[in-house]
Amino acid sequence: MNLLIMGLPGAGKGTQAAKMVEQFNLIHISTGDMFRAAMANQTEMGKLAKSYIDAGNLVPDEVTNGIVKERLAQADIAENGFLLDGYPRTIEQAQALDKTLLELGLTLDGVINIEIDPSILVDRLSGRYMCRACGATYHKVFNPTKVENVCDTCGASEFYQREDDKPETVKNRLEVNIAQGEPIIAHYRELGLVSAIEGDQEIANVFADIEKAVDSIK
Numbered sequence: 001m002n003l004l005i006m007g008l009p010g011a012g013k014g015t016q017a018a019k020m021v022e023q024f025n026l027i028h029i030s031t032g033d034m035f036r037a038a039m040a041n042q043t044e045m046g047k048l049a050k051s052y053i054d055a056g057n058l059v060p061d062e063v064t065n066g067i068v069k070e071r072l073a074q075a076d077i078a079e080n081g082f083l084l085d086g087y088p089r090t091i092e093q094a095q096a097l098d099k100t101l102l103e104l105g106l107t108l109d110g111v112i113n114i115e116i117d118p119s120i121l122v123d124r125l126s127g128r129y130m131c132r133a134c135g136a137t138y139h140k141v142f143n144p145t146k147v148e149n150v151c152d153t154c155g156a157s158e159f160y161q162r163e164d165d166k167p168e169t170v171k172n173r174l175e176v177n178i179a180q181g182e183p184i185i186a187h188y189r190e191l192g193l194v195s196a197i198e199g200d201q202e203i204a205n206v207f208a209d210i211e212k213a214v215d216s217i218k
Contacts, residue, residue: 001026001081001218002106004193006185007114008177010121011199012206016114017085019207024083024214027076031064031086038067045070065096072104091183110217111188112210116199118174125174126167132158 001024007013021028038046039053045066052059068087071077088094101108127140133156138145149157163169188194195213199206 001214002077002084002101002109003082003214003217004084004108004111004188005114006111006181007199008116008118008121008174008181010124011114011116012203013085013114015203016112016207016210017083020083020112020210020214023207023211024081026081026083029068029071029082029084029087031089034067034071034087035059038070043067043070061090061092061096065093065100068097069100069104072100072106077106088184090180091187094184094187108188108193110195110214111185111193112197112213113185113194114197114199114206118171118178120200121174122167122170125170126161126165128165129159129161131156132160 003020003024003026005013005017005020007016017028017030020026035046035049039050040046045063049059049063049067052063064087072082084097088097097108123141127142128137129140130137131151131154134151134154136151136153137143138152138159146152149159151157151159164173185194195210195217197206197209197213
């Protein structure tokens with residue numbers, strides 16, 4: 001079985017992907033892991049990607065697509081199936097993936113899309129704050145200090161928020177992800193592959209819904 005998992009930042013995609021890999025014995029393929037492995041193994045595409053990264057440039061789609069193809073062509077994929085995570089990020093990458101799967105004789109069986117209201121994600125993602133003295137990390141909802149405005153670790157009382165955790169930055173990041181993701185979801189909906197999963201519930205309940213969706217795909 002070959003699956004793709006999608007969801008906005010903060011939707012719990014990483015948590016659910018780990019549970020899916022364990023439950024369904026799939027090979028977890030994430031973009032970061034693929035790049036690191038390709039560069040470490042000095043594959044043709046890995047060396048090409050490294051040349052862009054070393055020069056401080058973005059890796060172009062054709063190289064990313066090539067690294068994905070190299071990974072999907074390996075024997076463990078045919079034996080176990082895959083869970084693709086973090087790719088495709090654009091509609092062009094989705095179309096390249098269609099072509100790659102066709103060339104490799106593989107089929108994408110389903111797309112698990114964890115859906116959650118972006119306003120909830122802003123609260124989740126912008127709730128992180130840090131102790132200025134020791135760097136300990138907290139969250140205003142999920143992991144606050146035991147005593148208000150007092151660091152659990154060092155007792156300091158001055159905190160700050162990183163720029164990329166501030167609400168406006170988080171909103172912008174979500175808007176970019178939504179704009180990129182909508183055409184991809186639409187593409188897979190047309191193919192009848194998308195299972196929509198309600199993400200604003202307990203982790204165990206989200207996974208129970210994913211299990212039901214996967215059972216219906218099998």
